[in-house]
Amino acid sequence: MKYGITESVKTINSKIKIKDIVLDIVEKKANAIKYFLEGEEFKQAIIFGAYLSGSYIAHTLIKDCEEVIIVDIHPHLKDIIFDERIKFMDLNKLQLELRNKTTINPDLVVDLTGLGGISTDILSKLDPKVLIVEDPKGNYDKKITGIDNTSERISFGNKKGVLKTYRSSKVSKTSGTMTLVIDIITDACKTINEIDGVLYVIPNLKYFEGTIFHEKDVKKFLMELNTPAITVSSIDYVEYELDEALCKNISRVNSYVETI
């Protein structure tokens, strides 16, 4: 708590930070995948897409896999991997390896690359025993549905599942972790603005994907997420209410793998 412009008004931050919301969502996605895999064990797992859930999902898979490799088109995303047991490979490297056909022979593939992501070509070459593709679609949107090709990507492997993530009774246009984080914070702000004594509510959002994908600065990106999700100008101490509104919105996220 700090005072605002005058002592009549206080400035209050949510205890919940943006990164806490990210963590909650990627945990739900990881759990959905674990549940689908039913404790099965794998020799080699390849996860496509390090950002934003890939790194955490890899971390939860490591104990059931002899080897977990994250493949990303952007080499600098190696820096987002926090678990040292995970291998990183950029897409070029993978394609080279595939031509040589030596080290790459995954029995589990998880594709988190979403809209405009990996080609079905690569998936067909890998042809894993188990394939999970994340469906990038959230609530129905004609144009997003138009460019999505999840159903084509899911045509390989014996056991096939589509990872879906929605916010119950709320609109999110994609299942992307960042989309969900933004929508959760924005919706919580609406509720908070209706609390008696609140003057205004600030969602502490910026175009974070510019930092990580255009500036290519993973460290700065992670620091930016280490920020209270919401700041409020208020007459009363409403810390508790801020976090409560965020929690309620976070709890609306549901993730599950639909068997195909």
Add this chain to the structure above:
Amino acid sequence: MKYGITESVKTINSKIKIKDIVLDIVEKKANAIKYFLEGEEFKQAIIFGAYLSGSYIAHTLIKDCEEVIIVDIHPHLKDIIFDERIKFMDLNKLQLELRNKTTINPDLVVDLTGLGGISTDILSKLDPKVLIVEDPKGNYDKKITGIDNTSERISFGNKKGVLKTYRSSKVSKTSGTMTLVIDIITDACKTINEIDGVLYVIPNLKYFEGTIFHEKDVKKFLMELNTPAITVSSIDYVEYELDEALCKNISRVNSYVETI
């Protein structure tokens, strides 16, 4: 326009910047005051509160006043004044002058200090011919109404007016320029998120009042406002739609002086 994570998705900024919205609102407030003053001319005008509209309102009054003084409790707010013809005085200096009773004898006083602002005591000492007090209240909020004392402040002077600013059919808890800016951007985001092909919408907001009042860095504050109001991740080019949604929301702001 830039591409997003992959080339399937674009990143688009609104042309309208945060400072454009600020300017539109302070213009409306200034016009409301001009309209109330009906072209009357003044010897000395004192405006209490430099931030956020005070500086601009002073600027529009200068041509009908021999002297315009802005008084603020925070000395560093001198830096927010862009029109060199305006004098700045901090509150201590004014109180000193008042004791000496020499230079200070305003025929127009505009109080923009809002919640927890100047004491009625000072207003009673100045006792100007014309007094305008900005009502900080927006839509009804019990607690804000509880600490507001506009009606007490408006008991001096011959001609008295209360400056009121609302967003038609929308909720804003105060008439403060910053409150209105935040609510305009937040509400525009909701509309934009419903456009086909939009993945997510980011209101480029942060706690700007921390920069100007806690860090006391006016320059950085002004730079921070020089940012596109909204950034969007989208399949199509929706520049036009972004600015349209902002404009519609900006046009809902109405400011007028109610004669008492």
Add this chain to the structure above:
Amino acid sequence: MKYGITESVKTINSKIKIKDIVLDIVEKKANAIKYFLEGEEFKQAIIFGAYLSGSYIAHTLIKDCEEVIIVDIHPHLKDIIFDERIKFMDLNKLQLELRNKTTINPDLVVDLTGLGGISTDILSKLDPKVLIVEDPKGNYDKKITGIDNTSERISFGNKKGVLKTYRSSKVSKTSGTMTLVIDIITDACKTINEIDGVLYVIPNLKYFEGTIFHEKDVKKFLMELNTPAITVSSIDYVEYELDEALCKNISRVNSYVETI
């Protein structure tokens, strides 16, 4: 509870009926007036406007007034008065009496007629000791503000108050009891639709003012209000949640008399 189309789905009504919401609002308005009057006693009180709060406000004033008269332009609104101690007079009758200057000499006048209601002419003739005028304006709306003349009506009497009623942090365009009821039910529906397992939510609203003012059928009107405010199609029993959402919205209504 009943089943819906199949036994998988239930149909549930709120316990709270439309008339319960009406009663809560008119009680708040009546209390605001009582509080303003501070237990003062009156010889003759005239209330303009029987519908929708007038009848109840008259009922609460009777114990501090020797005589309470409701005046309405519509003679058939006599039927909305449930307390037999209240006298009813239609506007024509009042004007006749005023010309003869015999029985009419109120020390308290309450004008609830709102937009397009009684002329200031009549109020000036009555010139009561205490005058209360209900401000029909809710949240700022340019056109409603344009046709409202509350400030002109409030220019008579020694003690003057304006009755204001708002929904905290929510938009209602007028302070009219019917407007508030409709907005409360509509807003509660939004919340209820976000409950897990709810299929759809029906606000049991129709153009009730058609029944009472065009059909001139007060009895039917009262029967129509004797309906559950909301009906829901749902998988679970959500009776409690229905009423809770309504209660929360009802509690946002605030009514008070502002001394002029």
Add this chain to the structure above:
Amino acid sequence: MKYGITESVKTINSKIKIKDIVLDIVEKKANAIKYFLEGEEFKQAIIFGAYLSGSYIAHTLIKDCEEVIIVDIHPHLKDIIFDERIKFMDLNKLQLELRNKTTINPDLVVDLTGLGGISTDILSKLDPKVLIVEDPKGNYDKKITGIDNTSERISFGNKKGVLKTYRSSKVSKTSGTMTLVIDIITDACKTINEIDGVLYVIPNLKYFEGTIFHEKDVKKFLMELNTPAITVSSIDYVEYELDEALCKNISRVNSYVETI
């Protein structure tokens, strides 16, 4: 247009009636099915579920089918069928026929019964060449997803499709025609309430399914739908705006058959 309580205020109905919205949605569903069937011709089509789209969908299928039969569990729903060329059979009758195995041998089956509707048992007995099942799910809702068994129902036939219907960027909990109608009207009301000069907005909704399923009165039900969708109390003539807001919301409905 009529005047409201006083001549300052008008009462305005939308030209669009509830039945117009119903028709628009069932047309979209029918078109989605026609598009999926690609002009194929059938000997015998069976449609399960007469209400609310079944009757219209049957009507559009008749020109490509030698025989179209609607089967419903409620015998009185025969009355909702307006095209005399369609045969009606209640569920008991169908089950009798199935035991005798004479007349029933459909090459097209469309299941519109939704949550708690027909058993997969019957679908397996019919085993048609083409099977279309309407997915009752709208936006993700945990409990509705929990009781839905669309994926089990769609396990028969050579060509299989799931009929899906959503409101783009808006929340509807089911794809049911009635759900969509209610949500369209409710959402349009929100927009209309923000028009300058509008006092209040009434969605002309009631629990219509009570009339048709509990009272079993199809005629009365159809009459109830023959009502303007929205009534408004307003200072200005806003007929055009009412219908525009409804149209925009109606146009958000998208229906398509997803091939399985």
